[in-house]
Amino acid sequence: LPGRPGIIAAYPNRIPVPDGAKVITLGEGNTPLLPAPHLSELTGCTVYLKVEGANPTGSFKDRGMTVAMTHALAQGLEAVICASTGNTSASAAAYATRAGLTCAVLVPRGKIALGKMAQAVVHGARILQIDGNFDDCLELAQKTAAEFPVGLVNSVNPVRLIGQKSAAWEICDVLGRAPDIHCLPVGNAGNITAYWRGYSEYAADGLVEGTPKMFGFQAAGSAPLVRGEPVSNPDTIATAIRVGNPASWAGAVAARDESGGLFDAATDEQILAAYRLLAVREGVFVEPSSATSVAGLLITHADGRLPAGSVVVCTVTGHGLKDPDTALSTMPEVEAIPVDASAVATALDLR
Numbered sequence: 192l193p194g195r196p197g198i199i200a201a202y203p204n205r206i207p208v209p210d211g212a213k214v215i216t217l218g219e220g221n222t223p224l225l226p227a228p229h230l231s232e233l234t235g236c237t238v239y240l241k242v243e244g245a246n247p248t249g250s251f252k253d254r255g256m257t258v259a260m261t262h263a264l265a266q267g268l269e270a271v272i273c274a275s276t277g278n279t280s281a282s283a284a285a286y287a288t289r290a291g292l293t294c295a296v297l298v299p300r301g302k303i304a305l306g307k308m309a310q311a312v313v314h315g316a317r318i319l320q321i322d323g324n325f326d327d328c329l330e331l332a333q334k335t336a337a338e339f340p341v342g343l344v345n346s347v348n349p350v351r352l353i354g355q356k357s358a359a360w361e362i363c364d365v366l367g368r369a370p371d372i373h374c375l376p377v378g379n380a381g382n383i384t385a386y387w388r389g390y391s392e393y394a395a396d397g398l399v400e401g402t403p404k405m406f407g408f409q410a411a412g413s414a415p416l417v418r419g420e421p422v423s424n425p426d427t428i429a430t431a432i433r434v435g436n437p438a439s440w441a442g443a444v445a446a447r448d449e450s451g452g453l454f455d456a457a458t459d460e461q462i463l464a465a466y467r468l469l470a471v472r473e474g475v476f477v478e479p480s481s482a483t484s485v486a487g488l489l490i491t492h493a494d495g496r497l498p499a500g501s502v503v504v505c506t507v508t509g510h511g512l513k514d515p516d517t518a519l520s521t522m523p524e525v526e527a528i529p530v531d532a533s534a535v536a537t538a539l540d541l542r
């Protein structure tokens with residue numbers, strides 16, 4: 192389909208919705224699969240970036256939210272709720288507005304990036320800050336949805352992950368094959384679970400030969416899957432993946448094991464180095480969590496786990512504008528000059 196009709200219209204046979212349901216879409220999906228020349232040269236691989244910041248609310252969450260909100264409306268719900276490190280709540284707020292539903296979001300106090308909070312505010316969500324981390328928020332959202340008439344739109348809602356599979360299908364459709372390796376940041380682990388299901392489904396249907404190895408990367412201070420046990424006080428500058436006890440733990444382990452992939456951790460320094468590299472060398476501005484896939488790419492290249500010549504896709508999950516504080520935290524003083532062309536020329540060393 193031309194343009195961006197939304198993923199339900201693009202993949203009607205793969206994303207079932209209730210008969211006669213009104214589809215709630217903001218035109219998500221069909222995001223760029225962008226060649227990354229600098230990363231390709233550094234690694235000796237053919238590296239692509241799946242730029243999910245190009246979705247309507249600036250993250251991959253929109254792929255799941257169109258499906259979750261379409262189902263919520265069809266079920267006659269009047270309100271939805273989610274826990275979030277910021278992107279799920281931004282997406283839920285926008286799609287709920289589109290559906291005419293009330294949206295409540297539970298977020299860890301002081302730990303969500305500014306742009307994401309702005310999104311929940313402008314779309315009119317009921318925002319509740321919790322004195323706890325994401326894991327506490329999710330538990331609370333689940334309990335509330337179990338006891339009161341409100342629909343849970345976190346990725347523990349299975350239709351969310353059906354929508355998120357669409358990113359893997361798009362990659363295969365554009366490349367005409369599956370990549371050899373797929374690198375992802377991992378927080379609550381829904382996305383790596385969804386990608387793996389998406390790739391597996393395409394391979395099972397004979398649309399591609401084989402599946403990629405799934406490489407999942409967590410922030411070192413928040414790496415339960417790497418350590419093999421929950422982390423009670425997760426901490427990282429990559430607030431979107433500050434998750435200590437991922438809900439889709441089993442799905443992520445299946446993705447790794449069935450694909451012959453791996454989990455590893457990147458330090459905040461490595462994440463920020465990848466964040467800057469993406470911005471300065473590839474022209475792609477992502478939020479810190481998103482750069483974790485690229486930090487992991489560089490780690491596995493450096494220690495020999497990334498075979499040269501591989502076709503690699505790194506998903507960059509959210510837009511850099513989500514987190515202006517991190518972007519500006521290293522800003523040098525900006526020069527002020529008079530309204531004068533020669534002053535501009537002098538400042539820029541032009542002659």
Ligand code: F0G
Pocket residue numbers: 250252274275276277278279280346376377378379380381382383431432434478480481508509
């Ligand atoms: N990258 C970004 C930008 C995210 O917002 C998230 C998750 C992830 C990666 C990790 O994806 O959880 O499927 O493993 N954000 C969730 C949220 C937790 O509440 O917005 P995951």
